[in-house]
Amino acid sequence: MSGEREGVRIGVDLGGTHFQVGVVAPGGELLGRERGKTGADDGVEAVVRRLAESITAAAREAGLDDAGALPPVGIGAPGVIDAAGGTVVEAPNLRWNDVPLGAMLRDALGDRAPTISIDNDVNAAAWGEWTLGGHNGETVAGRLVRDMLAVWVGTGIGGGLVLDGHLYRGHFNSAGEIGHAPAFPAFPLGRRKLEQVCSRHFVQSRLRDLIAGNTRSLLSEIVADGDLDTLTAADLATAYERGDELTRRVLDESADLLGVALATTVTTLSIPLVVLGGGLVETMGDAYVNRVAAALRADVFPGGVRAVRVVPTALRENAGLLGAAMLGKTG
Numbered sequence: 001m002s003g004e005r006e007g008v009r010i011g012v013d014l015g016g017t018h019f020q021v022g023v024v025a026p027g028g029e030l031l032g033r034e035r036g037k038t039g040a041d042d043g044v045e046a047v048v049r050r051l052a053e054s055i056t057a058a059a060r061e062a063g064l065d066d067a068g069a070l071p072p073v074g075i076g077a078p079g080v081i082d083a084a085g086g087t088v089v090e091a092p093n094l095r096w097n098d099v100p101l102g103a104m105l106r107d108a109l110g111d112r113a114p115t116i117s118i119d120n121d122v123n124a125a126a127w128g129e130w131t132l133g134g135h136n137g138e139t140v141a142g143r144l145v146r147d148m149l150a151v152w153v154g155t156g157i158g159g160g161l162v163l164d165g166h167l168y169r170g171h172f173n174s175a176g177e178i179g180h181a182p183a184f185p186a187f188p189l190g191r192r193k194l195e196q197v198c199s200r201h202f203v204q205s206r207l208r209d210l211i212a213g214n215t216r217s218l219l220s221e222i223v224a225d226g227d228l229d230t231l232t233a234a235d236l237a238t239a240y241e242r243g244d245e246l247t248r249r250v251l252d253e254s255a256d257l258l259g260v261a262l263a264t265t266v267t268t269l270s271i272p273l274v275v276l277g278g279g280l281v282e283t284m285g286d287a288y289v290n291r292v293a294a295a296l297r298a299d300v301f302p303g304g305v306r307a308v309r310v311v312p313t314a315l316r317e318n319a320g321l322l323g324a325a326m327l328g329k330t331g
Contacts, residue, residue, distance in 0.1 A: 005031075005064070005071075010055055010114075011325030012075040013121065016040065016093030021054040022318075023062035023071070024325035028132040030318070032062030040094045044104070047094075051075075052108035070114040074327030076124025076320045077101065080174050083119050089173065117327040119167070121320050123176060125313075126150035126160025127167055128323025129275050133314035136165070140272040141307040149271045150313075151178060151262065152278035157195035163269075183261040198258040200280040204231050206250050218244040233283040240287065255288055259295025266308055267300045277313030285312070 007026035013019060015038060023032040034054040038047055059070055079091030086102025088094070106113040119127075129150055130136050138145050148162040157179030161168040168175050179195035191197050208228045211217050218239045224230050239247035262274060274296070276289050293310035300306060313319050 005062075008062070008064070008071045009325040009328065010058065010071050010073045011124075011321045011323070011327075012051060012055070012073065013124070013320040013324055014038065014051070014075055014077045015121070016078060016091075019051065019054070020321055021051070021058045022321045022325065023058050023064070024322055028315075028322055030321075032058040032060070034058040034061070038094070040096075044096065044099055048101070048104045048108050051105060055109065056112070068112070070109065070112050072115045072117070072328045073105070074117045074119070074124070074324040075101065075105075076121040076324035076327075077118060078121050080172075080177070081118055081120045081123075082173050083117070083169060086116060086118050088118070115328060119169075119324075119327050120158070120160065120176065121324075122150060122152045122158035123160040123167055123169070124323035124327060125152055125277060125315075125319040126162055126176070126275070126323065127326055128315050128319040128321075129277075129313060130162045130165075130323075131326045131329065132322050133275070133319070135273060135275065135314070138273075140309050141304070143272070145273050147269065147271050148273045148275060149262070149265060149269075150176075150275045150277065151258075153199060153258070153276065153280045154278040155199060155201045157199050157258075157278075159265075161269075178261070178265065181261075183264075184257070194258070194261050198254045198261070200233055200236075200278075203236065203250055203254050203280070207231065207236075207247065210246060210250070215246055217246040218242055219247060233279050236280075237283045237285070240284065251284070251288065252291055255291035256295040259292040259297075260299055262292070263296045263299035266296060267305060270305065272308055274308060274310045275313055276310065277316070277319055281312055282316050 009024050011022045019038050021034045022030045034057050036050055077088050078093055080089040082089050088096050088099040088101050102116045102118050146165050150160040152158045159176035159178035161176050182192050183194040184192050222235050222238050289312050297306045
């Protein structure tokens with residue numbers, strides 16, 4: 001196919017270990033996709049070069065001409081992002097500070113450089129859910145939903161806010177960083193932030209420590225070769241489904257704490273819709289989502305806020321990629 005397709009956009013989901021690029025049709029269909037290793041240790045310039053090469057390859061796979069400007073590109077990147085300036089302000093898992101990613105990628109793409117939008121990765125996922133996941137225009141308690149909180153539970157915990165139909169970034173460009181917020185001040189140091197007690201990384205570490213302390217668990221039989229260092233989210237789901245008491249206790253406690261913390265945000269902002277995503281949510285499914293929802297509803301105020309909907313991601317592992325492609329459509 002020649003020429004640029006009407007409404008086509010390119011999304012980049014940039015992670016600390018891997019990235020993916022997708023050419024996205026207006027309705028969310030993926031027309032071309034490329035994946036690669038981020039290789040942050042090789043330096044910023046090397047990462048940008050890989051992104052530029054993958055963007056070009058994905059566009060070619062989608063049938064776009066090798067000449068002329070590429071479609072608009074949106075990038076979901078980890079950390080605090082200055083969306084207006086196209087800068088990664090601070091990304092700990094990339095070890096980046098004040099990286100002008102937008103300008104560097106434009107230079108790397110040369111004559112084909114398109115418009116480039118950059119935002120936090122969970123902001124991108126939130127925007128994907130809002131624009132392509134079916135949440136824009138639904139109703140809760142008979143009223144149109146214009147506000148949404150998205151929370152992604154994986155190695156860490158990230159959040160994104162859509163308020164009045166627009167991504168909300170806040171004065172310091174860090175709105176939604178719920179995982180880093182002090183949620184439990186009475187807990188010991190190192191256990192006071194939400195992602196320090198509710199992330200997949202914490203759940204796995206806690207289970208390994210308890211099993212090493214001679215607490216019985218089916219996980220010792222489920223993990224490959226009995227090596228708990230290889231423990232995956234899929235292993236957790238299997239043990240949970242098989243009724244392993246330890247796995248259920250640790251995961252349920254984590255889900256309860258997440259629900260309590262989210263109740264604060266839902267109460268403060270009167271949010272009617274919470275979308276949960278990330279590897280742990282997508283693997284555990286309804287059992288985890290329903291547990292978080294029950295804990296959240298138990299602590300919101302006033303009583304009418306219990307009508308809040310808590311749902312799993314509709315776009316699953318593609319939420320960040322699709323949302324990144326849609327970033328240029330934010331208001």
